[in-house]
Amino acid sequence: MNDLLQLSSLSTAKIQHILDVAELCRQGQFVDSEKGKLVANLFFEPSTRTQYSFNTAEEKLGMKVINFNAQASSMQKGETFYDTVKTFESFGLDALVIRDREDEYYKQLLGRVQIPILNAGDGKKDHPTQSLLDLLTIRQEFGRFEGLKIAIVGDVKYSRVAHTNIEVMQRLGMQCVISGPEEYRDPQYDYINFDQAVQEMDILMLLRVQHERHEQAMSLSRQEYHEKYGLSAERVKRMKDHAIIMHPAPFNRGVEIADEVVECAKSRIFKQINNGVFVRMAVLKWAMEGR
Amino acid sequence: MNDLLQLSSLSTAKIQHILDVAELCRQGQFVDSEKGKLVANLFFEPSTRTQYSFNTAEEKLGMKVINFNAQASSMQKGETFYDTVKTFESFGLDALVIRDREDEYYKQLLGRVQIPILNAGDGKKDHPTQSLLDLLTIRQEFGRFEGLKIAIVGDVKYSRVAHTNIEVMQRLGMQCVISGPEEYRDPQYDYINFDQAVQEMDILMLLRVQHERHEQAMSLSRQEYHEKYGLSAERVKRMKDHAIIMHPAPFNRGVEIADEVVECAKSRIFKQINNGVFVRMAVLKWAMEGR
Amino acid sequence: MNDLLQLSSLSTAKIQHILDVAELCRQGQFVDSEKGKLVANLFFEPSTRTQYSFNTAEEKLGMKVINFNAQASSMQKGETFYDTVKTFESFGLDALVIRDREDEYYKQLLGRVQIPILNAGDGKKDHPTQSLLDLLTIRQEFGRFEGLKIAIVGDVKYSRVAHTNIEVMQRLGMQCVISGPEEYRDPQYDYINFDQAVQEMDILMLLRVQHERHEQAMSLSRQEYHEKYGLSAERVKRMKDHAIIMHPAPFNRGVEIADEVVECAKSRIFKQINNGVFVRMAVLKWAMEGR
Structure with missing residues (x-):
């Protein structure tokens, strides 16, 4: 299973490969190549670029997308971060994109959540x-x-x-x-x-x-x-x-x-934002490998 | 590029043509005719009818839809209207549907945003x-x-x-x-x-x-x-x-x-709401012409 | 038209049939079987499991999905529950999934809304x-x-x-x-x-x-x-x-x-959540019968 939690755990060869795939995405390849896969975006912190460029990348890949709105969720009734994530896993999705305020939020999920997690930012630690x-x-x-x-x-x-x-x-x-x-x-x-x-x-x-x-x-x-x-x-x-x-x-x-x-x-600056869609397509494709 | 900013800049012939297309939409034509096109709905002011009938129209046309939620976005960190719009343009989308509190918000975008903008209401000015x-x-x-x-x-x-x-x-x-x-x-x-x-x-x-x-x-x-x-x-x-x-x-x-x-x-009144879906399909089709 | 308002109005035979269909869904059947149908999720009360498992079920069935966000809607301008629901009906959708704070909210809709309503929870009454x-x-x-x-x-x-x-x-x-x-x-x-x-x-x-x-x-x-x-x-x-x-x-x-x-x-507990997706696929299929 391919999680993307910290870049430091990826080899430079793997990173170069992801960039190669992102370039192909930029050239128009891989549209609808992940058709039917289900992914949820769980943003527990405000976001525009990361959230919606993941959303755009998922749509370009033809995925089925669930966008979680924490403000109208059971977190309002006191449900925890862990239980919310576990709930989405239980839906039978193929991947979760997660941003949270807490540094290394994913440590509490390791070994307990069996689908790929793509880290969209954790506290002051990684992105x-x-x-x-x-x-x-x-x-x-x-x-x-x-x-x-x-x-x-x-x-x-x-x-x-x-x-x-x-x-x-x-x-x-x-x-x-x-x-x-x-x-x-x-x-x-x-x-x-x-x-x-x-x-x-x-x-x-x-x-x-x-x-x-x-x-x-x-x-x-x-x-x-x-x-x-x-x-x-x-x-x-x-x-x-x-x-x-x-x-x-x-x-x-x-x-x-x-x-x-x-x-x-x-x-x-706006070139970076544009590239954000393509690298997110590439990491989503990588996370879907073998699913 | 076909923006829809003010109706006053469209000829009556063009308006009648849009209404003709809307009638065809009402008769069931053009379902999934814009498959694969990407559109974002950016509502900076509350809306039910306009927002969700655009959303419905886009889904009927088979478009891939990104729905922006300003309350959970980087606007909470002080990001401006212009920079938010420019970010969505940078994602490589095919059109933006925008509502804002400010009269003629689109004037600050003219010549600076290179994809069609569909005005879903600007302040007290146009709709x-x-x-x-x-x-x-x-x-x-x-x-x-x-x-x-x-x-x-x-x-x-x-x-x-x-x-x-x-x-x-x-x-x-x-x-x-x-x-x-x-x-x-x-x-x-x-x-x-x-x-x-x-x-x-x-x-x-x-x-x-x-x-x-x-x-x-x-x-x-x-x-x-x-x-x-x-x-x-x-x-x-x-x-x-x-x-x-x-x-x-x-x-x-x-x-x-x-x-x-x-x-x-x-x-x-409810007939108007129903027609709202069809005219929005028609203007989306028009905005997509040549893309 | 098949509404799902209270389970007490369904026979045990019908309930067993819905469970049979849910089991088939769990085995991977009926993916994309409701392609092109339009459904809106109207949650007037916070929800995670019910809201997003309906959303997941709809996506698995291949439906086109409109997710209403009450906090950024015209309810902020005083629009009522009834008028909001009636608006979504007027869009020409095929079904509405509704949760509300009020017991038996659906009584005010009976005979006035002509598309199936799936009750996602009403006050202290039914679920x-x-x-x-x-x-x-x-x-x-x-x-x-x-x-x-x-x-x-x-x-x-x-x-x-x-x-x-x-x-x-x-x-x-x-x-x-x-x-x-x-x-x-x-x-x-x-x-x-x-x-x-x-x-x-x-x-x-x-x-x-x-x-x-x-x-x-x-x-x-x-x-x-x-x-x-x-x-x-x-x-x-x-x-x-x-x-x-x-x-x-x-x-x-x-x-x-x-x-x-x-x-x-x-x-x-997490098995229940997983089953929630399959029973919701089954009731959505049932609501779509004859449409």
Whole structure:
């Protein structure tokens, strides 16, 4: 059974294979190739991109889709996360896509749920399909990973995207550094001054300040954040010619990214979103193998 | 690319053509004719009829449907309307159905979103598919538009239905007047006394008092409104033999319409709802042309 | 037209037939057998099992499914239950699945809605598909109903599951008794001491304390409830060899059932949930007959 819980448990060969399948999906292959398979999307945390691009991927594959709405469910009567997941397993579905607030929520399911689980984000820990779509975008752009320099800028400490990405990117031969306010740094990663990063990196990956994961308010105002760590049009001019801008979104226009930079020539933000559908098609196909 | 933003930009010939296609849909044609096309319903304002009749129309056409739930989306993390719409475009969908609180929300999307947008209602401005279903209902009833007399009664000032309808109905040769409380009148339209309208019109189109769009409370009580401008069974008796009652719904029983009038012989209210599915099939087919 | 409103209006022969069809569904028959039929799920009360197992059943049958979200509907503008249901009928659907807070909500629809209604639970009164899945589970286990002894334990007074089950189980020849706190007893049913029930019954059916249906707080603490009426691992040891544990779920672990008992060898709780999909396929097929 093929679960996708953490990217760190997939070999780089397997990851490259998933990206290859995603490319074929982008070229229009595999439409309706999983016809009749049943999948449920269980999002216990708000989501737009991940939730609806999984939904789109499932529809493109021809799957039958059940979309759970926690707000109108028996969780309102006190039902737990585990019992809710177990209920969906009992329906006889072929896979579950799950996002939850809790780090490593899947540990309580291991050995107890007998259908594939695709992790759509767990707390501050992992977000494997986000990393896969980031990798696909980078591979499309540069044709390789080896030697590329990326700075991940901003709320690294609370970001599952950052943690998942740095682990896999280093394995693929990329050089990863972090930047941004001291309060959001994670001491296990190398730090770079933001303006130096702007000039030297192949990829600037900006992160949103995730107020909903913090216990304390940010010490900087939005304006101060933007001045110190925001990617302004002026800073974009100082980036290398071939360098690109990425962001997992949602973004705060005027905070970590200037309004006019979101759709500028160097931005791959909406390209990333587009790739999200294809990598999710690829991981769904992989999860369905042998079913 | 065929957007449907305002009915005022469609010629009467095009409108008649859409109504013709809608009639064919009503006769059972075009089921599964848009198989494999992907569409998302983005409702940023509550809706029953418009939302779920679009959903029904899409299912009848065999489309793959993504239903967005704003309450469990990244809008909870501050993501904007524009970025949400742009995200769904980036998924590679074939069309977006959008309702929003803001008048002319689509202006910020023009030239920036490259897939068809079907306007399912924008603020107090337009509601093109509602007008199309009203027109289909009238054409079925009378076989023509030219010379028909309609009074639109009630909260005209804040009603996108009224504005869209009066513009297109006048173009089609109908005589449109308004009635109802002074506070909701729009001075650009001709006014008629309500009891005179009851006796003289071919069509009485009642509107709901839309408390959610008003800054101030209505000066009349529900009871007073009903006495002065409500369609009671007694008033129905004074309508012309062939005259009909319409209402875009939801309606307030006992305010603008008496409980027993909702399903009376002259009422076309549920017929309108039924026609809503067919006109939405027709506009979806039109939006898909050339894709 | 085949409505499913109360199980009490179905003959035992018809019930056995529905269970036969459900068994065939479990064996993989009837997938996509209702292709093209349109159904809407209207849940006006939170639900996980019933709502999503209906949804799964509909998808397995190949139906086109409309899922209503009351929280983002015109009910927010004051639209009534009746008018909402009537709206969905007007879309031209083939069936409606409805749950509502009100006992016998369907009485106001009788003769006024012309498409099949499948009752997914009405207030404290009925829950026919829950009883059908309970019956299917019992029949799979014991091969018969005649003579089996069941105790329904807990919040009987406010439980639609209890009322529906006792009526049909007695008709099928089962011996039904109730147990649990005095405040939740229904005097029309025979009472048994809980520890006696544990030792003598073929089936122990536990119920959740439904705080949301009570006007007053329970007089027992959770701990007290568990000591007096909770099924602990120790009590399970005193059950008959062949006896089984059932629960309609959601359950309160540590109140009416001990955590470790939920998935123990005697528990059929997740089996019941699995059977829920098959009985719902069967009743949907029955509702579609002749359409």
